[in-house]
Amino acid sequence: MNKVVVLGATSGIALEVQKQxxxxxxxLLLVARSAERLAALQTDLQLRGARRVLAHCADLGAVSExxxxxxxxxxxxxxxxxxxxxxxxxxDQVLAARSVEAVIEELRVDFVSAAAxxxxxxxxxxxxxGGCIAAITSVAGERGRRSNYxxxxxxxxxxxxxxxxxxxxxxxxxxVITIKPGPVRTxxxxxxxxxVKLADPRRVAADIVRALERRSPDILYTPPVWRLIMxxxxxxxxxxFKRLAL
Amino acid sequence: MRNLQSGSEGSAAARATPAVxxxxxxxxxxxxxxxxxxxRDQLPRVLEAAAPGSLLPFGLGRSYGDSCLNGGRxxxxxxxxxxxxxxDETTGVVRCEAGLSLADLVGIFLxxxxxxxxxxxxxxxxxxxxxxxxxxxxxxxCAGTFGAHVPRLALLRSDSGLLVCDAAEHPDLLRxxxxxxxxxxxxxxxxxxxxxxxxxxxxxxxxxxxSLKTFLDLSHExxxxxxxxxxxxxxxxxxxxxxxxxxxxxxxxxxxEFRPRHGPTVPFAPPGWLLxxxxxxxxxxxxxxxxxxxxxAGRESYQxxxxxxxxINDWNLLYGRHxxxxxxxxxxxxxxxxxxxxxxxxxxxxxxxxLGVLKQFGPAPPPGMLSFPRPGLTIALDFPMRGEKTLxxxxxxxEVVRQSGGAxxxxxxxxxxxxxxxxxxxxxxxxxxxxxxxxxxxxWRRVTGLG
Numbered sequence: 001m002n003k004v005v006v007l008g009a010t011s012g013i014a015l016e017v018q019k020q021x022x023x024x025x026x027x028l029l030l031v032a033r034s035a036e037r038l039a040a041l042q043t044d045l046q047l048r049g050a051r052r053v054l055a056h057c058a059d060l061g062a063v064s065e066x067x068x069x070x071x072x073x074x075x076x077x078x079x080x081x082x083x084x085x086x087x088x089x090x091x092d093q094v095l096a097a098r099s100v101e102a103v104i105e106e107l108r109v110d111f112v113s114a115a116a117x118x119x120x121x122x123x124x125x126x127x128x129x130g131g132c133i134a135a136i137t138s139v140a141g142e143r144g145r146r147s148n149y150x151x152x153x154x155x156x157x158x159x160x161x162x163x164x165x166x167x168x169x170x171x172x173x174x175x176v177i178t179i180k181p182g183p184v185r186t187x188x189x190x191x192x193x194x195x196v197k198l199a200d201p202r203r204v205a206a207d208i209v210r211a212l213e214r215r216s217p218d219i220l221y222t223p224p225v226w227r228l229i230m231x232x233x234x235x236x237x238x239x240x241f242k243r244l245a246l
Numbered sequence: 247m248r249n250l251q252s253g254s255e256g257s258a259a260a261r262a263t264p265a266v267x268x269x270x271x272x273x274x275x276x277x278x279x280x281x282x283x284x285x286r287d288q289l290p291r292v293l294e295a296a297a298p299g300s301l302l303p304f305g306l307g308r309s310y311g312d313s314c315l316n317g318g319r320x321x322x323x324x325x326x327x328x329x330x331x332x333x334d335e336t337t338g339v340v341r342c343e344a345g346l347s348l349a350d351l352v353g354i355f356l357x358x359x360x361x362x363x364x365x366x367x368x369x370x371x372x373x374x375x376x377x378x379x380x381x382x383x384x385x386x387x388c389a390g391t392f393g394a395h396v397p398r399l400a401l402l403r404s405d406s407g408l409l410v411c412d413a414a415e416h417p418d419l420l421r422x423x424x425x426x427x428x429x430x431x432x433x434x435x436x437x438x439x440x441x442x443x444x445x446x447x448x449x450x451x452x453x454x455x456x457s458l459k460t461f462l463d464l465s466h467e468x469x470x471x472x473x474x475x476x477x478x479x480x481x482x483x484x485x486x487x488x489x490x491x492x493x494x495x496x497x498x499x500x501x502x503e504f505r506p507r508h509g510p511t512v513p514f515a516p517p518g519w520l521l522x523x524x525x526x527x528x529x530x531x532x533x534x535x536x537x538x539x540x541x542x543a544g545r546e547s548y549q550x551x552x553x554x555x556x557x558i559n560d561w562n563l564l565y566g567r568h569x570x571x572x573x574x575x576x577x578x579x580x581x582x583x584x585x586x587x588x589x590x591x592x593x594x595x596x597x598x599x600x601l602g603v604l605k606q607f608g609p610a611p612p613p614g615m616l617s618f619p620r621p622g623l624t625i626a627l628d629f630p631m632r633g634e635k636t637l638x639x640x641x642x643x644x645e646v647v648r649q650s651g652g653a654x655x656x657x658x659x660x661x662x663x664x665x666x667x668x669x670x671x672x673x674x675x676x677x678x679x680x681x682x683x684x685x686x687x688x689x690w691r692r693v694t695g696l697g
Contacts, residue, residue, distance in 0.1 A: 012284065037285055044329040048354055187284050187326075194264045 001212045003027040003080040008087025010037045012186020016205035022050035029054040029077045060087050061109040063116045070120045083121045085135035090188050096150040103150050110154035115161045126172045134177035139226050145246040178219045182226040199223050269562050270310040271569030272631045275317030284326040293404040299686040299697055303428040305372030310572045311660030313427050313689035338440040344374030344433040360440035363395035369553050374433045379657040380425035380617040384474035387608035393424030394613045395439045403431035404684040422680035425614025431682040443496045446504040448551040450494035454538040458487045465606040468493045476605050480530045481598030485586040490537040504547050511559035515567045521630050523596045565630045574626035577652040584650035595639050599628040615677050618655045667693035
């Protein structure tokens with residue numbers, strides 16, 4: 001984990017992960033939409049200790065831009081060893097549940113585009129026989145809840161995709177990590193009801209960096225208590241689960 | 247990437263407003279909205295949407311009273327604006343966003359051989375907060391306040407956009423913003439002149455003293471030889487102030503590696519009776535005995551020397567759910583009689599708490615219009631909030647402060663009267679023209695009566 005490509009470098013969790021990777025002296029290649037924000041991050045992460053910070057401006061939600069992203073990566077950091085996918089979108093579920101456009105948009109960004117770009121990076125790492133792919137999904141992807149199933153189904157789909165990818169890339173020695181955070185205090189969750197307990201993004205980032213450094217786990221729950229919570233939630237029979245206002 | 251809530255990127259128009267408390271957890275006010283922009287390009291929208299007098303920039307909430315609160319109105323939380331924008335290795339001037347914490351700043355630049363020119367007793371404050379309160383530290387006698395090391399800043403105002411303020415352009419707005427309690431606009435970025443140090447270690451000495459006179463002699467004698475001086479006093483001792491005098495300098499040429507500590511967290515607010523006159527008296531006596539016993543010279547990390555309480559996360563919870571008040575005043579040095587009278591009143595009350603902190607301010611004229619430090623002796627002391635009993639006790643301290651020509655520190659205050667503010671900060675009327683029309687705070691409304 002010395003040369004890391006971050007897809008979605010301006011997302012709340014990525015910001016904290018990048019600070020911690022910079023402190024370790026990593027090479028970073030940041031991809032995000034806003035050139036202005038990327039420029040601010042470049043200087044900041046350089047001063048925080050990153051060996052080198054490269055930046056590429058692209059809309060990752062648009063599959064048509066993906067080959068350009070891979071071309072930039074191959075041209076500037078061809079020996080990258082880690083890809084971390086952090087971008088995502090979470091619509092207001094009340095809106096999303098009734099709007100076909102909102103449902104399609106969420107699935108398109110969080111699932112379709114993510115699966116598409118990881119397919120490109122997977123081929124590159126498989127050819128070089130090594131490295132690591134890590135992507136942020138969500139505990140919301142484990143069961144469809146009435147309050148968040150559009151986002152949940154996109155993230156759940158991505159989790160399944162990563163599971164298959166992990167198995168496929170295992171013989172090539174490429175590691176695939178599914179990162180499942182609980183709700184984290186970032187811009188994405190500012191509008192959630194205050195009753196939701198939000199995790200500190202620095203702590204979540206520390207868990208992610210540790211997972212990237214080590215050989216395990218395949219599936220990271222962060223904060224770790226979510227592994228336990230989800231184990232219980234998975235046990236609830238569907239006939240009961242559908243009645244719960246979760 | 248598409249990281250933000252649907253449709254309203256970054257406006258963070260809070261539908262549900264989480265409770266925001268200041269460090270003293272008193273007063274407990276409700277806020278209508280909490281904006282948390284993650285990027286500077288989102289600030290203009292927040293300012294634009296705000297009603298007149300409705301906003302206040304907020305950092306890490308380490309102000310003790312209500313100067314960082316805006317009850318019934320809105321807060322603009324700047325803590326996600328924490329980027330370092332530029333650094334000049336020849337001059338040591340760093341340009342950073344206002345939400346960067348001093349802890350992060352030190353973490354980034356100490357390994358490169360640079361340290362804060364002035365640091366308060368906690369590193370868990372933002373650069374913006376340090377400027378807005380023009381904070382001071384143990385080197386006030388030789389370095390002045392934090393604002394004296396801020397040669398330039400960019401202020402985003404609701405009425406005139408982004409203004410770069412320095413000695414040449416808008417010098418008066420720079421003077422108003424330093425110590426301006428966040429009321430002159432949002433600091434978009436600031437330049438800070440860091441200073442060269444050899445490493446993270448401090449050579450320190452601790453010397454017990456048993457009278458105010460001895461303290462002053464020690465302080466005068468140390469001011470020329472030591473960059474940092476401060477004392478702790480036992481608030482139960484009255485006019486025969488007993489305490490420990492600490493002084494130190496950056497250790498030269500020591501590059502021995504230093505690993506930061508991570509301390510425990512106070513998990514919840516314990517019952518109020520835990521802190522009572524007996525337990526506190528016992529703590530203070532033990533503290534004095536321990537330090538008097540190990541008096542002498544030593545070496546410790548900058549964290550242990552400057553930020554002893556930062557190692558206990560959320561220590562403010564120890565005061566229970568009603569919170570606490572900190573009383574910090576400055577009294578001119580020639581009014582030692584008044585200072586002794588104050589110590590006497592504190593001791594007689596039996597309500598004081600841990601670690602009264604005592605420091606002699608230097609003569610440097612403050613860089614801000616509303617800066618607190620002025621030549622004299624300053625003391626800071628915590629009091630658990632016990633309702634009217636605590637408030638009336640503090641009013642009796644106020645009498646002494648007022649008669650001696652002293653002042654209270656807005657960053658620590660939750661209750662000073664408009665009259666006391668008027669006599670100790672008469673220049674506040676000159677400050678009014680520099681207010682950003684969309685900014686206000688609970689403190690400001692309380693002490694000035696302005697909307």
